[in-house]
Amino acid sequence: MLMNILITGGAGFIGMNFVQYLLRNTGYHITVIDSLTYASHPKEINSLTSNSRFRFIKGNIVNNNDIERVMDQQYEAIVHFAAESHVDNSIQSADKFIQTNIVGTYYLLNQLIKGYAKKMIHISTDEVYGTLNSTQQPFTEQSPLLPNNPYSATKASSDLLVRSYYETFKLPLITTRCSNNFGPFQNIEKFIPTIVYSAFNNNKIPVYGDGLQIRDWLFVEDHCKAISLVLEKGKVGEVYNIGGGNERKNIDVVKQILEIMQKPENLIEFVEDRKGHDRRYAIDSSKLQNELGWKQTHSFDQSLEKTVQWYINKFKGASL
Numbered sequence: 001m002l003m004n005i006l007i008t009g010g011a012g013f014i015g016m017n018f019v020q021y022l023l024r025n026t027g028y029h030i031t032v033i034d035s036l037t038y039a040s041h042p043k044e045i046n047s048l049t050s051n052s053r054f055r056f057i058k059g060n061i062v063n064n065n066d067i068e069r070v071m072d073q074q075y076e077a078i079v080h081f082a083a084e085s086h087v088d089n090s091i092q093s094a095d096k097f098i099q100t101n102i103v104g105t106y107y108l109l110n111q112l113i114k115g116y117a118k119k120m121i122h123i124s125t126d127e128v129y130g131t132l133n134s135t136q137q138p139f140t141e142q143s144p145l146l147p148n149n150p151y152s153a154t155k156a157s158s159d160l161l162v163r164s165y166y167e168t169f170k171l172p173l174i175t176t177r178c179s180n181n182f183g184p185f186q187n188i189e190k191f192i193p194t195i196v197y198s199a200f201n202n203n204k205i206p207v208y209g210d211g212l213q214i215r216d217w218l219f220v221e222d223h224c225k226a227i228s229l230v231l232e233k234g235k236v237g238e239v240y241n242i243g244g245g246n247e248r249k250n251i252d253v254v255k256q257i258l259e260i261m262q263k264p265e266n267l268i269e270f271v272e273d274r275k276g277h278d279r280r281y282a283i284d285s286s287k288l289q290n291e292l293g294w295k296q297t298h299s300f301d302q303s304l305e306k307t308v309q310w311y312i313n314k315f316k317g318a319s320l
């Protein structure tokens with residue numbers, strides 16, 4: 001059967017990896033809508049249009065005309081990645097975050113009411129759960145939503161909208177909440193690309209606060225595989241956590257990257273901590289594993305080496 005999937009934000013970090021994953025591993029026909037913000041990869045997304053199973057439409061999910069332009073057929077599913085995603089930017093100004101993350105999600109939900117898609121997977125984040133101390137158990141799908149920065153507050157708001165549209169209109173909606181991803185195509189502003197870029201140029205590497213914040217890392221391809229499983233077998237109305245089980249202190253990740261790049265640790269420079277900085281994220285993915293059979297297949301150490309090499313190659317070509 002011909003499966004038409006609409007992907008929002010498919011020119012960004014995870015979206016781009018997901019599009020490539022689906023083209024490699026499935027027969028789906030894919031439409032991407034993306035407004036091509038600074039975080040996107042226009043050249044790479046345009047290069048995919050030579051594939052007859054792929055089309056790209058430049059459009060903004062906060063603009064109803066753009067959304068209606070893309071609703072020229074009924075989709076089997078929408079996979080909704082489009083978002084403003086950088087916490088530091090949301091601390092500077094939350095305007096775009098409120099527009100894209102909340103209003104944009106609301107506009108898409110209205111298209112589901114009109115019947116343009118048979119279901120929607122809403123891609124969210126573990127940041128909606130807030131922060132953990134060192135002794136607390138990892139977040140489960142039942143953990144309360146306690147976001148601590150404007151980015152995570154807008155994502156939590158969109159999660160609640162999605163929940164309410166499931167409860168009120170019985171729309172076929174599923175939410176996933178993933179931990180920190182790493183891999184190719186992440187914007188230079190994010191933690192791992194920043195470290196590699198600074199070390200590559202022998203610049204100081206800025207590390208927030210004491211560097212002892214803990215993140216639970218997941219290689220982006222394992223995230224793509226999880227979303228693909230949720231797309232095929234996920235139960236509507238459910239939330240699925242996706243986590244790497246790779247809890248690492250930020251400072252340890254910096255040191256590991258320096259070791260891979262054979263650069264000295266005296267490049268590290270501790271800078272004033274981010275406002276409202278969450279201390280620890282850890283996520284319990286047992287529901288996804290037990291109910292949908294998801295297994296992580298990439299090791300943190302090997303994937304980190306591969307990722308670092310990918311960025312080094314990009315920086316040598318000066319095209320990130």
Ligand code: NAD
Pocket residue numbers: 008009010011012013014015033034035036037038039040041059060061062080081082083084085086100104123124125126155177178179180181182186187
């Ligand atoms: P990203 O910032 O790299 O990419 C976002 C993409 O959305 C870009 O291509 C951008 O052009 C597009 N976009 C932004 N506003 C738009 C709009 N108004 N209309 C259309 N397109 C728009 O983000 P990412 O890291 O790939 O994250 C994708 C999703 O996954 C987000 O919803 C994010 O909250 C979630 N998430 C990310 C991580 C992570 O570690 N990166 C972890 C968990 C969840």
